[in-house]
Amino acid sequence: MFILxxxxxxxxxxxxxxxxxxTTSYEEKLKNDYAILVISKNELTTPIVRSHxxxxxxxxxxxxEEIAKEVTAGIQDSGMMAFLKGLPYFYxxxxxxxxxxxxxKEVKNxxxxxxxxxxxxxxxxxxxxxHTMFRLVKMILNIFIVMLxxxxxxxxxxxxxxxxxxxxDRMKIxxxxxxxxxxxxxxxxxxxxxxxxxxxxxxxxxxxxxxxxWASRSDIDFIKNNQDLLINISDYFIMFFTAFIIVLxxxxxxxxxxxxxxxx
Amino acid sequence: xxxxxxxxxxxLAYDKGxxxxxxxxxxxxxxxxxxxxxxPSGSGKSTLLKSMxxxxxxxxxxxxxxxxxxxxxxxxxxxxxxxxxxxxxxxxKLINEWTVEKNVVLPLIITGYSLDVQRVQSEKLLSHVKLxxxxxxxxxxxxxxxxxxxxxxxxxxxxxxLILADEPTGNLDEFSSGVVWDLLENACDQLNATVIxxxxxxxxxxxxxxxxxxxxxxGIHEVH
Numbered sequence: 358m359f360i361l362x363x364x365x366x367x368x369x370x371x372x373x374x375x376x377x378x379x380t381t382s383y384e385e386k387l388k389n390d391y392a393i394l395v396i397s398k399n400e401l402t403t404p405i406v407r408s409h410x411x412x413x414x415x416x417x418x419x420x421x422e423e424i425a426k427e428v429t430a431g432i433q434d435s436g437m438m439a440f441l442k443g444l445p446y447f448y449x450x451x452x453x454x455x456x457x458x459x460x461x462k463e464v465k466n467x468x469x470x471x472x473x474x475x476x477x478x479x480x481x482x483x484x485x486x487x488h489t490m491f492r493l494v495k496m497i498l499n500i501f502i503v504m505l506x507x508x509x510x511x512x513x514x515x516x517x518x519x520x521x522x523x524x525x526d527r528m529k530i531x532x533x534x535x536x537x538x539x540x541x542x543x544x545x546x547x548x549x550x551x552x553x554x555x556x557x558x559x560x561x562x563x564x565x566x567x568x569x570x571w572a573s574r575s576d577i578d579f580i581k582n583n584q585d586l587l588i589n590i591s592d593y594f595i596m597f598f599t600a601f602i603i604v605l606x607x608x609x610x611x612x613x614x615x616x617x618x619x620x621x
Numbered sequence: 622x623x624x625x626x627x628x629x630x631x632x633l634a635y636d637k638g639x640x641x642x643x644x645x646x647x648x649x650x651x652x653x654x655x656x657x658x659x660x661p662s663g664s665g666k667s668t669l670l671k672s673m674x675x676x677x678x679x680x681x682x683x684x685x686x687x688x689x690x691x692x693x694x695x696x697x698x699x700x701x702x703x704x705x706x707x708x709x710x711x712x713x714k715l716i717n718e719w720t721v722e723k724n725v726v727l728p729l730i731i732t733g734y735s736l737d738v739q740r741v742q743s744e745k746l747l748s749h750v751k752l753x754x755x756x757x758x759x760x761x762x763x764x765x766x767x768x769x770x771x772x773x774x775x776x777x778x779x780x781x782x783l784i785l786a787d788e789p790t791g792n793l794d795e796f797s798s799g800v801v802w803d804l805l806e807n808a809c810d811q812l813n814a815t816v817i818x819x820x821x822x823x824x825x826x827x828x829x830x831x832x833x834x835x836x837x838x839x840g841i842h843e844v845h
Contacts, residue, residue: 527716533674535703536731 359520359549359604362512363556366603367596369505371564371588374595376498378586380491384455387487392417392449393464394480399473401448410467412453412460419447445475458485513607520545521611528615542612549604557597564588625783625815626650626673630682633668638680642668645682646841648834652782653813655806657823660836666819669836670787673817674706675699687782704732707776707814709801711788713768715760721771722747722756728779746774750800766797773804777812784808786818802827 395401395416403416421444429437450468461479468477528541539546568587575581627649634641642665650656660666671677673686675694684691687702694702707728715724723730725746726739734742747753750770752763760768769789776784786805790798802824809816810829823833833844 526714527718530714530716531727531731532700533676533703533708533714534728534731535700535705537700540731 359513359516359552359607360556360559362509362516363552363600363603364560365505365512366509367556367560367600368563369502369509370596370599371560371592372498372502372505374592375587376495376502379580379583380495380498382583382586383491387491388452388455391455391480391484392451393461393468394476394478395448395450395468395474396445396476396478397448397471397474398445400446401471401473406448406450406468406471409471410464412456412464413468414451414453417449417451419449421446455488455491457488513603517607517611520608521615524611525615528612532616538612538616541615542608545608545611546604549608550601553597553600553604557593557600560596561588561593564592623652624649624685625652625654625687626817627685628682629684631672631679631684632681633665633672633677634680635668635677641680641839643836643841644839648841648843650815650817650832652815653809654815655809655829655831656815656817656834657831658817658819658834658836658841659821659823662821664836665839666836667787669841670785670817670819673783673785674703674708704728705779705781705783707779707781707784707808709769709772709776709784709786709789709805711791713760713765713772715768715771715775717760719759720756721752721758721760721763724760724771725774726778727775728781732779742778746778749777750774750804764797766793766800769793769797770800770804773801777804777808780812781814784814784816786816788820789818790820790824798824 395406401416401418403413406416407413421441424447425437425441425444429440432440452464456464458481461481461484465477465479468474524545531541565588568584572580572584572587580587628646631643631646632641633643646669658666658669668677672679672684672691675686675691679692687705689698689702716727719727722740722743725743726734729739729742743756744753747756750773752767752770752774755763755767755771760771763771769792773786773789776786784805789801789805793801805816805818806827806829808814823831834841835844
């Protein structure tokens with residue numbers, strides 16, 4: 358039975374696909390939720406800011422009147438107007454990607470170099486903790502996938518040894534009578550490809566269950582709200598293709614290893 | 622008469638030439654001849670037979686089988702040659718997961734004959750070896766003698782030009798031995814196949830002319 362090691366490998370492959378989608382999506386969300394605060398005495402536009410830093414995606418102006426209203430609450434209108442006159446411009450600067458603290462500091466310096474900019478606030482501490490947590494989670498998941506893959510490869514190698522023992526005599530007899538390799542290994546290829554189809558099918562069923570049943574009841578909001586990230590049609594093909602390649606390599610290896618080398 | 626096997630100064634060795642088994646052997650066997658090869662245990666009888674179907678490459682000298690130089694033969698040519706040789710082993714070498722009838726037509730399966738041809742040939746051969754009732758059994762359900770008769774039937778299934786038999790009656794009772802010798806005699810006499818048998822003992826009753834080679838001390842010579 359080649360199905361179990363193959364399923365373990367395919368689970369690894371599917372996890373890679375899912376984690377990539379989830380982390381990309383989460384990264385995008387973190388990026389969208391984050392903005393640098395820029396205070397400037399001159400009016401700024403996106404092209405002006407981007408001319409200083411290509412990592413800036415857009416610049417959003419904050420309503421100065423609302424800021425003035427909050428600050429001058431209880432003061433007469435004329436006082437507020439005077440305050441507004443001396444109030445600088447406030448901007449939220451959105452970035453093109455979710456970047457590290459060092460890159461963020463570099464952007465800060467670039468923004469500071471713009472004429473009229475009084476202050477740039479990157480909220481480094483909270484940003485850094487979120488970013489570190491995100492990287493840590495991603496790294497743990499990658500380690501998990503690598504471990505899963507290593508274990509699966511060992512399982513596949515063991516399975517290949519079992520196959521070789523089970524089919525060695527038959528393949529040797531067939532070779533003595535002149536059977537070409539494809540004929541000798543035909544039954545192995547047949548078994549392996551059937552196993553590949555079954556393993557892919559079982560994996561799809563498992564992941565569809567997670568997507569449609571487990572994820573909707575999950576306590577993790579992000580998963581609950583992003584069920585579409587869990588499995589999609591392209592994954593079916595990727596899993597089958599992976600299974601196909603694995604069995605092809607494994608069976609070819611067994612077939613070549615069983616091939617007789619003339620002595621002498 | 623055309624030579625089927627021709628050896629000139631043939632040397633066979635294991636361990637990359639370190640362990641020489643046969644040295645400077647020169648002989649030839651013609652189409653339709655029956656040859657016994659005898660000799661003490663470990664003298665190299667089976668090794669010589671193995672070299673004839675390419676299991677062992679000549680260490681030195683020349684060995685021509687069916688017009689092909691076994692030292693220079695390519696893998697594809699070797700497989701092609703083997704498809705036209707019938708081989709009988711002392712330990713039968715049947716495929717235990719296959720039925721008797723499928724084992725018998727293994728050479729036909731390999732060559733790609735149709736199922737109809739396979740069925741007809743299987744019925745005919747199993748009748749010859751008196752195993753018609755065992756067609757759907759598996760080798761491990763048969764006695765040693767019956768398994769060897771299946772082995773001989775398999776060797777004959779494609780009317781090979783050459784039959785190589787390594788101690789074909791070594792493990793058999795008198796009745797099964799008699800059936801095996803009859804089949805091999807007939808293959809030589811009626812089908813004009815060349816039959817080479819490695820054995821410890823030549824049967825006392827043998828109905829066709831034969832040649833006898835003895836392997837001793839690494840050399841081979843014919844007994845007249």
